[in-house]
Amino acid sequence: MVSIVVREPRALEVESANVPEPKADEVVVKVRRAGICGSDVHILHGSNPFAVYPRVIGHEFAGEVFSVGAAITGIKVGDRVVVDPVLSCGDCYPCRIGRSNVCANLQVMGVHCDGGFRDYVAVPASVKPYVAKAPARLLPIWFELSEACGGPSVLRRLVANLKK
Ligand SMILES: [Zn+2]
Ligand SMILES: [Zn+2]
Numbered sequence: 001m002v003s004i005v006v007r008e009p010r011a012l013e014v015e016s017a018n019v020p021e022p023k024a025d026e027v028v029v030k031v032r033r034a035g036i037c038g039s040d041v042h043i044l045h046g047s048n049p050f051a052v053y054p055r056v057i058g059h060e061f062a063g064e065v066f067s068v069g070a071a072i073t074g075i076k077v078g079d080r081v082v083v084d085p086v087l088s089c090g091d092c093y094p095c096r097i098g099r100s101n102v103c104a105n106l107q108v109m110g111v112h113c114d115g116g117f118r119d120y121v122a123v124p125a126s127v128k129p130y131v132a133k134a135p136a137r138l139l140p141i142w143f144e145l146s147e148a149c150g151g152p153s154v155l156r157r158l159v160a161n162l163k164k
Pocket of ligand 1: 037038039059060
């Protein structure tokens with residue numbers, strides 16, 4: 001598979017990599033669309049203080065579930081999904097009071113760890129729903145949701161409102 005890597009500031013490379021195998025709590029997503037954000041450009045230019053190199057960039061992405069780990073329930077191969085790239089620990093004080101967006105151990109896929117500018121990405125999905133299914137009636141805007149920062153949380157709110 002293809003993987004887009006910033007090796008070091010101003011060195012963007014297209015590399016080949018192996019398709020990941022999902023761990024028990026992961027879903028492997030076949031990426032169909034990814035947005036290019038200002039943060040990606042800052043990582044390329046070396047002006048993002050949180051980026052560690054080399055880094056597969058891309059934190060706004062959507063696709064289809066390609067494979068699932070043994071502990072995954074509720075998500076199956078072929079589901080269309082949007083990925084929340086903000087990974088939180090679940091243990092620190094902000095996480096315990098429901099503010100996982102300011103987790104003390106926050107990791108953003110595509111910034112602190114590898115992101116979505118590649119054909120297949122393994123994403124944790126059993127503990128917190130980092131992978132949100134796109135319902136059929138939202139499919140016309142499915143890809144666009146991945147192109148806005150916070151797309152997955154917007155999607156979750158839309159889905160919650162649809163259920164009312
Ligand atoms: Zn962004
Ligand atoms: Zn935390």
